[in-house]
Amino acid sequence: METMTSQDRATRAWRILDAAGARHTMARGLVIDVLAETDGHLSVAAIHEKVAASRPEVNVSTVHRTVNFLVERGVAHVLPWPGEALFGLNESPHVHAICEGCGRHFELPASDLGKAVAEARRHSGLELGATGMALIGRCQDCA
Ligand SMILES: [Zn+2]
């Protein structure tokens, strides 16, 4: 898989937003930077904590609104899991492997499941999106 720096990841997110004519606001820039620097997914509270470290004037409801905006615009996705919503930037399609015991989650590139994804497409016509799919089970600690 290609390796992207956090700067590349942020630039890519902005390219999508710019194409949609979205305004550059401070909150959007900060939230994108936090997500771009994160491997995996973060809750709104965790994003806010990182944003507020440098910009305490940005409140949690602004962060909430901003991540939802990024999801609507196809820049970010929410982890398909019923617990606290966790957000990540959209990159190459990936699979979320989630432990139903402790909620720990891992990301696998969809290419690792190439055959399963191809079969799913063949049977359902479904094209795997950036949110990918979820494998739900128990991790070694919880098994
Ligand atoms: Zn994800």
Ligand SMILES: [Zn+2]
């Ligand atoms: Zn677990």
